[in-house]
Amino acid sequence: MRAGTLHAFEHWLLNYKRTWHGTLFSGFLLPVLFIVGLGMAVGGYVNGSSAIGGVDYVAFIAPGLLASTAFQISSGELTWPVFAATRWGSQYKAMQASPLSPGEILNGHLLYGLLRGVSSALFFFIVMAVFGLLQSAWAPLALLAAAATAASVIGATYAVSMSAKHESALSMVHRFAILPLTLFSAVFFPLAQLPSYIQPLAWISPVWHGVELSRAATLGVAPPWPIAAHIGVLAVWAVGGWYAARRSLLKKLKV
Amino acid sequence: MISARGLIKRYGDHTAVDGIDITVPKGQAFGFLGPNGAGKSTTMRMIGCVSPPTAGELRILGMDAATQGPAIRARLGVVPQDDTLDTELNLLENLVIYARYFGIKYKVARERARELLDFVQLSDRAESKVEALSGGMRRRLTIARSLINEPDLVMLDEPTTGLDPQARHLVWERLFRLKKRGVTLVLTTHYMDEAEQLCDRLVVMDGGKIAAEGTPRQLIETHVTREVVELRFNTEDHSAYAEKLDGAAERVEVLPDRVLLYTDDGESSVSEVHGRGLSPASVLERRATLEDVFLRLTGRTLVD
Amino acid sequence: MAVMTTLAVRNKGLRPAPMVERNYAVHRHGWIMIISGLLESLFYLFSLGVGVGALVKQIELPGGRMVDYAVFVAPAMLANAAMNAAVAETTFNVFGKLKWMKLYDGVLATPMRPRDVAAGEITWALIRGAIYSAAFLVVMAALGLTDTWWAVLAFPGSVLIGLTFSGIGMLATTYFRNWPDFDWMMAFIFVMFLFSGSFAPIENYPSWLQWAVYASPLYHGIELLRAFSLGDLSPMLLVHAAYLAVVGAVCMGFAARRLSKLLYK
């Protein structure tokens, strides 16, 4: 990795030092509340049900929340801040004046977004261990799955936020992309519960693939698709997203 | 129209307005002059009934400011220092909705809004957003807004600060027209030319107190001499001349780059200077202005 | 003079209308935002109601009656939507106008008083929430998630929830200093959402938690709407409604007073 990328990354990290306390809830507390709240309420009815593979409901949703939290935090981090960086915040102007190349500015920002998601996932992973929700020796791979989920969406989110014409487009990203992806990617119930004509939509969702990989790791079961196929879809999203992000940034910096 | 007795406003232990008395009769254009932080805006907000006085009596349009705020505000037009325009509405909507706050009927509101946009020459911008306006246009829109309820008393807090000369003259011209229609104006400014042009009566405020009061002419006559002579010498340090010029005029003020002689007879003062064997590099005789009064009363040190 | 007398007469009553009109003028073209807000609550209904419901199938109510899980969760999602609409409007939007746009500083130079502003913003929040709620109820009925005409009463019920949370939101806004404060408010709202009996009868909770839940206005809202949508009426509903009304009224009273203090500097 080049030094410039690290400089850009550092900028965002320093920025985070000022705002971290506002992220405690969404980044760390929220997934824990989900497993406590839903586990207690729904668990009583579905624990051990064959539809979720005979495990407890918390054990079923926790790996899903692990991947979806990484996804939500990383993509959330790359909406308003990216939009603002070339507009009100004008952080990018300051960076451009320094010898950073656009590629370094981009990679530094993406790296920061990725690590925000991964650090939330890491925290939640420890919580899972404490709650006894890691039921297989493969469990540490779930962290990789969460990281891969975050990595698969950062580029695409960046591209959309960078090219957004108006702030309201970002609310739309949250409402029409981030939220439904979280709610319908087999985090809270298996895909099989969705009507069969909707299921193909989930197949292209990077979050679904991340959730299934994560769940396979913590429960020690085989994922619904071959592992390579899940990883393949995530990789396509990641690479495609990165190119789209690069294009959007270059276009923005030119004008 | 306005009568204030012993008006005081404190913020914590800081006294922003420190016991002022003012009387503004109907039809007058009344000005507050003073440096930043003198308490002008605070006074304006108290008169506008959006800031309750800490102590003192304040009556506006014959009503008590403390208890009849809404009824008083119904007859005031206010141009606050920072426009407070509605940035989510276009120009026309800004005026129409503002009229609705006064309870003015929608149809009447639209008619007046159109007329007022015309009055401040913004008709062609009726549909634009406030954000797209220049500072001068915003000010004009705020003035139009303040007239939407056909007020008996218009309060303008620094109506032309930060405007370019064209915009200032346009605003002045509109204010003159209001004055001619018999509207009572109260304004604050730190532009002396503005005060001289627009105000029938002035108070100079400093540190929350009234330092002087009167018509522009009276203020000059009371607080400075009729004329001022500005002398520049070929020297780095003018302070050496303080002693040499002592007594050459009623008052001598030494500034880093020049010496000012306050005198009722400029010519005799100049000959006195020459008579003492001094030869300034430049001599400028001029009439005393409000600016001299202002600086005399509020000092030359920068307050901010 | 005529203007003055009418104003003097009206001085006692509240004047929410001008503020509502102002907000309508701003959002006249922003109906996409309104629809997207409705879709958001429907997403929750489909995921945590219908999707999870397919796992749970049926649950037994405290009285012994068996109902589909989605039927059980749907009124809770409606209550939640009503709460969110009210809170979003009276916190994010009002805070923006108060601290960033300085909108109310301009408004108060007119005969409008802080309580008129507060009443206007709350009325606007209620109107917006009522649109969500009505649409949500229609979807619920269309999906067969309710099959009684009593469910119509869930509409005024959700407006009452809106009223309560508008009051709470307004009051909270007068205490906020900056945006991170909102994160903590959202945390609070979310905790209520998870633990107010949305997903299971609170009789399943440990008893100390049940007592905490009784304090949650959302719990009372959910109980109210659930009773209507299940057609399961009882005198307890009056208690739930009274609790919501009292909390709402008290918060509004304090909010109006605090708003005065903030604006009349």
Ligand SMILES: Nc1ncnc2c1ncn2[C@@H]1O[C@H](COP(=O)(O)OP(=O)(O)O)[C@@H](O)[C@H]1O
């Ligand atoms: N809301 C406020 N809170 C605390 N201090 C204030 C407030 N408004 C004004 N002041 C203080 O009161 C003094 C007078 O301010 P102001 O009336 O704005 O002066 P001017 O308009 O003459 O420049 C200043 O020292 C200012 O800092």
Ligand SMILES: [Mg+2]
């Ligand atoms: Mg001022």
